[in-house]
Amino acid sequence: MHxxxxxxxxxxxxxxxxxxxxxISKSTGNGVFLDKALTIAPSDCWRYTLMAxxxxxxxxxFTMARLADIVNKDLNGMLGNFVSRVCKLSNKxxxxxxxxxxxxxxxxxxxxxxxxxxxxxxxxxxxxxxAVFALRSLWAIANEYMTxxxxxxxxxxxxxxxxxxxxxxxxxxxxxxxxxxxxFIPDAAEKMxxxxxxxxxxxxxxxxxxxxxxxxxxxxxxxxxxxxELTEDK
Numbered sequence: 001m002h003x004x005x006x007x008x009x010x011x012x013x014x015x016x017x018x019x020x021x022x023x024i025s026k027s028t029g030n031g032v033f034l035d036k037a038l039t040i041a042p043s044d045c046w047r048y049t050l051m052a053x054x055x056x057x058x059x060x061x062f063t064m065a066r067l068a069d070i071v072n073k074d075l076n077g078m079l080g081n082f083v084s085r086v087c088k089l090s091n092k093x094x095x096x097x098x099x100x101x102x103x104x105x106x107x108x109x110x111x112x113x114x115x116x117x118x119x120x121x122x123x124x125x126x127x128x129x130x131a132v133f134a135l136r137s138l139w140a141i142a143n144e145y146m147t148x149x150x151x152x153x154x155x156x157x158x159x160x161x162x163x164x165x166x167x168x169x170x171x172x173x174x175x176x177x178x179x180x181x182x183x184f185i186p187d188a189a190e191k192m193x194x195x196x197x198x199x200x201x202x203x204x205x206x207x208x209x210x211x212x213x214x215x216x217x218x219x220x221x222x223x224x225x226x227x228x229e230l231t232e233d234k
Contacts, residue, residue, distance in 0.1 A: 010125075010126060012126040014054065014055050014056060015055040015056070015057070015058050015060070016055055016059040016060075017050075017053070017054075017060050018059060018060065018061045018062065019031045019061070019062050019063070020061070020062075020063050032064070040064075040067075040228070041067065041071060041228055042187065042225075044075070044184075044188050044225075045067065045071045045075060045228070046067075047184060047186075048070070048071075048074070048075060048184050048185050049062075049066065049067050049070045050062070051129070051131070051184060052070055052074075052128075052129060052132040052133075053066065054128040056127065056129055064230055065230065067228065068227075068229075068230050071225060071227070071228050072227050072228060074136055074139070075185070075188070075224070075225040076223075076224075076225040076226060076227050078136065078139040079139045079177065079188070079224060079225070080224035080225040081143075082139065082142050082146065082170075082174075083192060083195070083224055084220075084221075084223060084224075085146065086146070086170040086171060086174060087195060087218065087220040087221065088220055089151060089152060089155075089167065090167045090171070090218070091220050093155050093160070093163065094167070096218055096219065096220075097215045097216065097218070098168060098171045098196075098212055098214060098215060098216045098217075098218055099163070099164030099167045099171075100161075100164050100165070100168060100214040100215070101164070101165050101168030101169060101172070102165055103210070104169075104172075104208070104210055105145075105169055108141070108145055108169065111141050112141055112173075112208040113207050113208050115138050115141065116134075116138065116176075116180065116205070116207065116208060118130070118134040119131055119134035119135055119138070120204075122134055123183065131183075131184075132184065135180065135181065135184060138177070138180065139177070142170065142173045145169065145170070145173075146166070146170060149162075149166035149169075151163040151166040151167050151170075168212075168214065171195075171212050171218070172208075172209075172210045172211070172212055175192075175196070175200065175211055175212050176208055177189075177192055178190075178193040178195075178202065179202050179203070179205055180204070182202065188224045188225065189202075191222075191224055192221075192224070194219070194221065195218050195219060195221055196212060196216060196218050197216065197217035197218065198213075198216055198217075
């Protein structure tokens with residue numbers, strides 16, 4: 001009778017996710033529930049932190065301190081700070097157009113594609129903690145690139161061409177992050193896409209590529225994330 005039913009391709013199982021050392025329980029009030037969760041942090045913060053804490057191999061203890069630490073270091077400190085610095089520095093020195101680049105940095109391309117392949121593989125296998133680690137590694141590569149290139153120093157020394165090339169590469173990475181961050185932080189991914197005046201296809205990429213044209217208009221966004229400062233009642 002049901003011969004045409006589609007069977008499941010992959011069944012993902014989890015262990016228990018506990019909260020602050022005990023089982024999550026509505027009756028005992030141990031946990032953070034939806035009516036309060038969104039007053040503490042936006043949904044992207046919870047999604048990302050919960051995937052980073054997925055109890056895939058054993059039980060995991062979720063704490064508010066862990067939420068704050070991950071949001072402050074990864075989402076605000078790494079991704080949000082990178083996007084903000086790139087846009088503000090470019091706006092200050094080149095106006096609201098993407099500075100001219102001269103093609104993909106090959107060493108950077110190799111590093112990004114390696115981590116991107118790790119991310120794609122982890123998602124295909126529903127290995128969420130590994131996927132978060134790979135995504136965070138991509139953000140780390142971007143920050144390391146900017147720190148190494150020091151476009152602010154290039155501007156100070158009068159090397160505007162070098163600064164433009166470095167910042168252009170950073171905008172290309174923001175475009176990539178808008179695409180690959182969607183499964184984890186969809187609201188922030190949309191904000192990154194909205195940095196660019198031209199709307200680009202957000203389908204899952206096959207590799208790192210330059211899609212943002214020289215001179216394309218952009219806007220300086222509000223901070224993608226804010227730090228979480230815990231109080232005693234949280």
